[in-house]
Amino acid sequence: MTDQASAADALVFFGATGDLARKQIFPALYGMVAHGELDVPVVGVAFSQWSVDDLRERARSSVTAALPDADPEVLERLIGLLRYVDGDYRDPATFEALRDALEGRHRPVHYLAIPPALFGTVVQGLASVDLDRDARVVVEKPFGRDLASARELDAVVRSAFPEESIFRIDHFLGKEEIMNLLYFRFANSFLEPVWNRDHVASVQITIAEDFGVQGRGPFYESAGALRDVIENHVFQIVALLAMEPPAYQGYFAVHQAKANVFRAMRPLTRHDIVRGQFEGFREEPGVSPTSDTETYVAARLFIDSWRWAGVPWYLRTGKKMPTTAHEVVVEFKKPPQPLFDDAMMAQRPNHLRFRLQPDGEIALGARIKTPGEEFVGEQRELTVPTAGAQARRPYERLLGDALQGDRALFTTEDSVEAAWTVVDRVLTDHAPAIRYQPGTWGPAEADTLIGADGPWYEPKGRKA
Numbered sequence: 001m002t003d004q005a006s007a008a009d010a011l012v013f014f015g016a017t018g019d020l021a022r023k024q025i026f027p028a029l030y031g032m033v034a035h036g037e038l039d040v041p042v043v044g045v046a047f048s049q050w051s052v053d054d055l056r057e058r059a060r061s062s063v064t065a066a067l068p069d070a071d072p073e074v075l076e077r078l079i080g081l082l083r084y085v086d087g088d089y090r091d092p093a094t095f096e097a098l099r100d101a102l103e104g105r106h107r108p109v110h111y112l113a114i115p116p117a118l119f120g121t122v123v124q125g126l127a128s129v130d131l132d133r134d135a136r137v138v139v140e141k142p143f144g145r146d147l148a149s150a151r152e153l154d155a156v157v158r159s160a161f162p163e164e165s166i167f168r169i170d171h172f173l174g175k176e177e178i179m180n181l182l183y184f185r186f187a188n189s190f191l192e193p194v195w196n197r198d199h200v201a202s203v204q205i206t207i208a209e210d211f212g213v214q215g216r217g218p219f220y221e222s223a224g225a226l227r228d229v230i231e232n233h234v235f236q237i238v239a240l241l242a243m244e245p246p247a248y249q250g251y252f253a254v255h256q257a258k259a260n261v262f263r264a265m266r267p268l269t270r271h272d273i274v275r276g277q278f279e280g281f282r283e284e285p286g287v288s289p290t291s292d293t294e295t296y297v298a299a300r301l302f303i304d305s306w307r308w309a310g311v312p313w314y315l316r317t318g319k320k321m322p323t324t325a326h327e328v329v330v331e332f333k334k335p336p337q338p339l340f341d342d343a344m345m346a347q348r349p350n351h352l353r354f355r356l357q358p359d360g361e362i363a364l365g366a367r368i369k370t371p372g373e374e375f376v377g378e379q380r381e382l383t384v385p386t387a388g389a390q391a392r393r394p395y396e397r398l399l400g401d402a403l404q405g406d407r408a409l410f411t412t413e414d415s416v417e418a419a420w421t422v423v424d425r426v427l428t429d430h431a432p433a434i435r436y437q438p439g440t441w442g443p444a445e446a447d448t449l450i451g452a453d454g455p456w457y458e459p460k461g462r463k464a
Helices: 019-034 052-066 072-081 092-101 116-128 147-158 176-187 217-242 251-264 341-345 394-404 413-423 445-453
Strands: 010-014 042-046 082-086 108-112 136-140 166-169 200-208 273-278 296-302 312-318 325-332 351-357 361-369 377-385 434-436
Touching: 019 052, 019 072, 019 394, 042 092, 052 072, 052 082, 072 082, 082 092, 092 116, 108 116, 108 394, 116 136, 116 147, 136 394, 147 413, 166 394, 166 413, 176 217, 176 351, 200 217, 200 445, 217 251, 217 273, 217 296, 217 312, 217 325, 217 413, 251 413, 273 445, 296 445, 312 445
Parallel strands: 010 042, 010 108, 042 082, 108 136, 136 166, 200 312, 273 434
Antiparallel strands: 200 325, 273 296, 296 312, 325 351, 351 361, 361 377
16 A cells, blocks of 8 residues: 655654644654654654754653653654754744755655644645645644535645645544454455344444543533544444445545445434533533533434445444443344244344443354253353554554555545535534533433434443
8 A cells, every 4th residue: 555665754743842742742753763663854843932952852751751661762763853943833934944954855744733723824834845745744633613614624735735645634543443443344254244234223332431621621612522523533433334345455445435434424413413511511611601512422323325224323422421431332133033032022132342442342242042941041242352462552553654655544535524514514403412410321312312222332431
């Protein structure tokens, strides 16, 4: 999917003094150096009145805080790669200084770890000094707030960079367990005969967090759970589960297959969602005392494709839940013939569970006969752990792929717009958010939404 001729010869990241850089990017860069994937200059750009020594000290403290056992030699190799340009993004001199700092490098990757409102300013600045030529740009989500703003954002970035040079980063796609969904589906042949509307009764996806907004009240007030989690993270999981087999080996085939899923999603209506808000959210700093922003969403989605027509997909995400867990449950239909009464009366039929967080595992729920003369049994799960000690950090994997020109784990323009189309109406046409108590599974109305296809599976959460 890549070749060495396409490898970048420098990494530039805007927002180098920000919180994302401190928490995620510097530890990821350390991992890339440790794995031999980063040996080119790394130029930080920000408007903080810092020096290169300040940036290097931030990198040291960031890495040692995240990785107490960090190898000093590897860390010093990273420090030696760091450069710094301080300046206002609106000042042409900033980009002239950046061009000088790159010292004749011709294939840089520009990583915009900055708010989307600044994308246009930075893209224009790069183009003004020809730093868009033969370069790639990595942009952080959110990719807009709705369909219209997503199109505007794409137009801004496309004004200087062609689509094949744009890498829309969603750290969720770099997680090992998300990648395993794609691998498990298409590396095993036994799933294909039952992976369709004839055998699947419903699918449930839960992304639950036991914490609140963690000081990010202003961001969450402007975004909400529907934009922040459902439209991107959860839809990406849906696409990996629902896509048709790619026509050939390569990232473009995967992108096309996922985009077709987004296009087949039936747009949500106000009757397809339940919005909730945990008690206490309005008291968070930066949140309106009359806020109607949702911190919880349950949605019922249909995919109008040949494979999935009529199969409901139940999606939910929330903060201040009883536990932190990410899980997928694919529930199969009951046997067509009532050969064993207890099996037909069982509350749960067979299912396949993908546990994504906190510990990865895949489990098959099946009925097993209990010892004795009677033909009765119980539901058990046959479980395979998938988590490994050597799992890479998402940003480490994604930035490494961007340097190599591998777009497999990034999002395309058509997929972004198709996903926004699904939720665009309910961003404004919805019922008020229902208050719920922290430590619960959200509003009771979510149980009504899932109805006879329920109840919701309770995920296995964080271990005590």
